[in-house]
Amino acid sequence: MSSKKDSELPVPPKSGFSRRGFIRGVGIGSGALGTGLLETEAAAAAPATLGPGPVPITLNINGKPVNLTVEPSVTLIDAMRNYLDLTGAKRVCDRATCGACTVIMAGKTVYACTVLAIDAQGKNIETIEGLATGSALHPVSKAFYDNDAQQCGYCTPGFVMACKGFIDEHPSPTEEDVKHGLGGNLCRCGTYMGIRKAVLQAAKEMKGAVKNG
C-alpha cells in the first residue's frame, strides 16, 4: 500500500469547531448548528467518494506514518484499537459523551470515537502511547501518578490526553478553568479531586519546562 499525498486525500470541511465547541453548540441549538455545518460542507470542494469496501489510508500517529486498510465507516478509536494495537485510549460510550477515547489531533483534543479514521489522515495524532519520551514520564502522567488521580484507571488515558490538550491551550489555568476544560471527560470512580490537583501540578511543571528552554 502506498501512502497518498495530502492533496489526493478527501479534504475534510474546515468547520473551525473544536470538539467541545461542537458539543456546546449542539446543546444550545442543534437546529441552527446543523444548518451551519451543512453550509460549510457545501462550500468545501466536493469530496471524492470512498468505500463502501475497505480503503487504504495513512495515519500520522505519534510522529510516525502508519498504513492500514479500513472501511470508511471505521472510527479513529476503532482503527487505533483494532488495527494498530494502540489500546491505551478506550471505547466507552462510542457517542462523544465520556472522553475515554480522547486523543489530540492537529493540536485539538478530540473524541476518537467521533472522528472517522479516513478523516484523520494528514493530521498529527497524539495518543497516550506517544506521550512519554524514553523512560521519563510526561509531566501530565507524572502528575496523575503523584496525585493518585485515578482508581480503576479506565478513564485515565483519555483524561491524561485531555489534560495535556487543555494545558497546551491554557498554560496557567485557574481552578474554574480546570473544571470547565475537563467537563467533557467522565470518571465513574469520581477521582475529580485528584485530577484537579494533577492538572494544576502539570501546568506548573510544563510552564517551568518551557521557561527553562
Added chain:
Amino acid sequence: MPEATNERVYGPQYKLIGKNYVTTDLLAKVTGRSKYAEDFRAEGMLFCKLLLSPLPHARVRHIDAREALAMPGVKAILTADDLPAPADTLTDNGTVIKASKWGERGLTIEPVYQGEPILAVAAVDELTAAEAIERIQIDFEPLPFVVDPLDTLRPGGPNPRTDGNIWTTPPGATGPAVKELKWTEADFAETKSGRLPMGKTPDEWSYGDLDAGFKSAALVLDETFVTPDVSHQTLETRSAMAYWQNGKVYIHSGTQSTAQTRPAIARWLNMDAEKVVFISEYTGGGFGSKITGGVTMIIPALLSKKANAPVMMRISREEETFIGRARPGFQGRMKVGFSKEGRILALDMFVISDNGPYDAQGDSPTSGRMVSLLYQPQAMRWRGVTVLTNTPPRSAQSSPGGLQGISIIEPIIAKAARKLGLDQVAIRYINCPEGKAQYGPLVQGQMQHATSAFLKDALQRGAERFNWQGRAARSPKRIGSKVRGVGVALSCYVGGTVGFDGLLVITPEGRVRFQSGIGNLGTESVIDVHRAAAEVLGVAWEKCDVVWGDTSKHLPFTCVSGGSQTTHAMTRAAHAVAMDARQKLQEIAAKGLGGAPEDYTVANERVFRKGSAGMTLAQAARRAIELGGKYDGHEAPADVNKVTKASIASLAGQGLVAAAKDNYPRDGMTHSYVASFAEIEVDVETGKYYVVDFLAYADVGTVIHPRALGGQVLGRSILGIGHAIGQKWVFDPHYGVMVAKRFHHNKPPTILDVPVNMQWEALDTPDPETPVGARGIGEPPVGGGCASILNALSDALGDEIFRRAPVNADTILTSLEAGRPVQHPLMAHI
C-alpha cells in the same frame, strides 16, 4: 472551608500502615499500558455479537439463522440450547446448594427484560458478526410484562415471570423462591392520598413496643419516598475474551474478585475449577456489578470451543445499559415518632424493592438493618418485599440497601428537626450509634451489635471542620434568585468479614512475595492490605512484591471486594500470614543457630537473637527449602481453604511458604460510618443547583493508605450524589422498554457537578475487634453523599419540594410553582 492539607500523620506508631505510597500498578495506568479485557488480542481471534431481546418478556418460538450462517466469515452461533446446565454449589462445609431454576444463564429462550441476550454469533470481525445478527429471524410470542412493582402487586396485575412476582425464602428452604403475591383493592386505597399502600409482605421483624413509642412521641411523621434505580455504569463494560488450550479455558474479563470468579465460571460452565484460568489484572470499575464478573463471560468461552479459535466479546455501552446491572429502586414508607428532644422512640419502615427479573437481591432486608443501627430507634418494625419486574437485572451497588434506607429516613429526620426546632447535627447526635451499638432484627431472641462505632466523634469533628454552626446560622440565605442550603447526613454500612486466608513466599533472594486473590478494580486494596503483613514482618516495602490478577498464579482463598469487606477481611488474613511467617522464621533460626524460637526477633529483614547477627531472610528462605515440610509449602495448615491448599502445593519449594487462615476472634458485626456535610446553591428561577461545598468525615478504624481511602470516600460520595442530583431510569410503561438509555441521558456526575474543594477526613480510631484495627470504606460514603444533598435542598427550599430522588431542576420549578410536590409520588421509573 480551608483547603485540605496532607499534614496529618495517621498511625504514628507504624512505618507502613497509615502512610502514603504508590501502588505498583499505577505506572501502567497513567501511561495507558494497563491491559483490560478488551485490550487483549490473540492470533486468529474472532469477534462475537449478541442478539438482544427487543421485548420485555417473550418466548422464542423459532430462530432462523440460515442466512446468517451462510455468510462468509461467520464461524459459529450460540443459543441457550448450547449452554451447559448450571452446576449445583458445594459449599466449604459440604452443603449442596441446588442451582436455582430461576437463575440467569447468559442466553435464554424466555427473555424477561428488554435487552436480554438470546444468542451470539462469532465471525472474523465485528462488522460481519453484527451483520449476521441483523439477518437472523426470530419469532417471538409476547408474554405479559410489568415494569412497576406496584402494578404486579395489584389484584389481577401481570406477573413478570411465569411462576410469580416476588422472591421469598419459604421456611426450611436453602434458597429464595419465586412466588406470587397480590394485594387487595383495599390496600391500594392508600394510593389516592399519594401514600404507599402497605399490603402483606413475606418478610417482617420488629423489636420494642412500637405502639407505646408512637403514643408517647411529641412528633410523628409518616412519609412516602421513592429512590432511583441507577445503573452501575462502570466505564469498562463486561467485555470478555476467551480461548481454550489443552482442555483448559482461559478467560479475560473484569471482576471484583480474581480468586472467586474462577469457581463462579466453573459453576456456569459446569466444569472443574481446575480447568479454568481467569485473568484480570485490571478492572475498569465494579461498584457491585462485577462481584464475580458477569455470567455473560461464558458466551465467548463457549463460542471459542465451538469455533476452535479465541473469541472476543466487546460489550457496547448500549448493551451494558441492559446487561450491566443497576441498583434496585425502592418505593418506601416510614413512620417515625420523635420525643421533643428529637430522640427516635418508634420507627415503622416499609419497603418495596424493585429486583428486576433475576437473582434475589438483599437490599430490602439490609435497608432495615442499616436504619436500625444508624439511628438506634427504641422500637422498630421493618417490613419488606422484593418484587420482580421485567426491567434489567439488578445487583448490589455500593451501599446496597444502605443508600435506599438512608435516603428514605434522612429527609424525615431533617424535617423533624425543623418541626421540633432542633439543630440538624444535634438531632443526629442524640440518635447516633456508639460503641457496641445494638441493632435489629433479633437473632435467636437477641439484638445484634456492632464491633464498634465512633460516629459521634466523626459527626462532631466534621461539624467543626465544616463550620456547621456558622453555616446553619445564616441558612437558608437568599441573594437574588439564588438560595443556599446546608445538609448533614449520617451513613453506615457493613465494614468487613472474617475467615479468609493469607499466603506469602519469602524467596531465596530475600524478597517477600504476597499472593493476592483480590480483584484490581481501583480501590488499591489488592496491594494495600499486604502492607499490614510487611509491617508485622518489619520488611521494607521495596523488598516486597505482589502477585495478582491471574488464577494460574497460585492465589489464596480471598473475599470478594463487595460490601466493603476487603480492607477488614484481608488485613486480618495478612496479619495472620505474617504471624505464621514470623513463627517459621523463628523456628528455622532456632534450628540452625540454637536456642528457642521465642528467643528470636524478626526485624530489619533478619531473624536474630540479642547480640548475634542471626540470619537474613534470604538465608532463612534457603534453609526453609532444605527443611521442606511446612517450611517450604510441602505441608499446608489443616484449616486453610482447599483453594489455598492447592496454591501452597504449587508454590512448594520456592522459598519459605507461609499460609494462614484468619481465625482471630471478633465480638460483633463490623460496620463503618460516615458523617457527610453539604452546602448547595439553588437558582429558584431555573431550578438548577450546584453543590458548593462537601465534607465526608469517616469512622473506618485504622487508616491503612490515606490516599486510597480519600479516593474511596470522595469517589463513593460522588456516586451517592449522582442519585440525588439526576440519575434514574425512565421506562415506557406501555411497551415496557427503556426510554433514557443513552449514556448522555443518564450521565454519572462529571467534574462540573462536584465542588471544587471537596474534602474528606478520617478519625483513625482502631476497631477493637480486628488485629490491625482497619475496617472497609467502599459503601458508607454513598448514602451520606445522596442524603446530605437532599437535606441541603429541603433546607434551602422547604419540605414541599420532593418526595423522591433524584431532584432535578424540573422537580424544583414545578413544586415551587404549585407549592407542593408535583411529581407522581409512587410510580417507578419516571
